[in-house]
Amino acid sequence: MKLLSILALLGFSFLVMAEDKTNAVKDAVSNVVSGIVSFSKNALSGVNQGVEEGRQDGESIDGARIISSHNTLAHYNIVLSISKVNQISAEHYEVIMVIRNNEAEPVRFINLFDSLNVILLDDEGFSSHLTNNYLDITVPAKAAIKSSWQFYGVEGKPDILRIYGQEIKVPQIIHD
Known part of the structure; x- marks a missing residue:
């Protein structure tokens, strides 16, 4: 034992x-x-x-001024607006952006794919991020461009587009 x-x-x-x-x-x-x-x-x-x-x-090769934050966006004479918003499907929206460069040099928007730089907010404050993943957008001097931006997973009515912290009111939505 x-x-x-x-x-x-x-x-x-x-x-x-x-x-x-x-x-x-x-x-x-x-x-x-x-x-x-x-x-x-x-x-x-x-x-x-x-x-x-x-x-x-x-210095960029083409002399473009780089925009990557709220501060750099505010520094240059750039006007952002929304031409129209198309509802592609139930939770999929296309925002047609107008970027007007009033500077004597080109401007380049960088890091647009960063989830905090371009956000579409719905009427309840929920966010959706840019999904067509632009790396950069260059706007020539004294010119404007239109750019199609896609947002998926938008459950509510789009209300505000926030770009580098600058907020733009979303106009009436066009249903395709």
């Missing part, structure tokens, strides 16, 4: 030690992976920030 008790106690001790080692290994691996993920996120964030700063600071 004593032998059986001693064997049971030893077996239990080995299980506890094995579980402690398993937890230690698990914790160590978790810490290493967490560090790698954190490092990778910081590295990618730094790369993105460096690319954006480089695009803004450097």
Whole structure:
């Protein structure tokens, strides 16, 4: 009986030690992976920030002024308006944007694909993001362009288009 008790106690001790080692290994691996993920996120964030700063600071080949934020948009004489809004299907809208550049140089809108830069808000304040993923739009000097922007998943009635923080009231919707 004593032998059986001693064997049971030893077996239990080995299980506890094995579980402690398993937890230690698990914790160590978790810490290493967490560090790698954190490092990778910081590295990618730094790369993105460096690319954006480089695009803004450097002179573009065509001399275009770069617009990438509310501040840069407000700095230049640019007029944004909505020509019309078409309802393509139940939750799919096309917004025809008019971008008028009154500057003597071309302007280039960058990072339009960033989900915080172009947002369509419905009448309840829910947001939908630009889905046709324009990388850039360049508007020639002293000229205007029309650009078709697509938004999916718009459940309510489109109310406000927000571009780099500037809000534009959405006009009456045309049903196709």
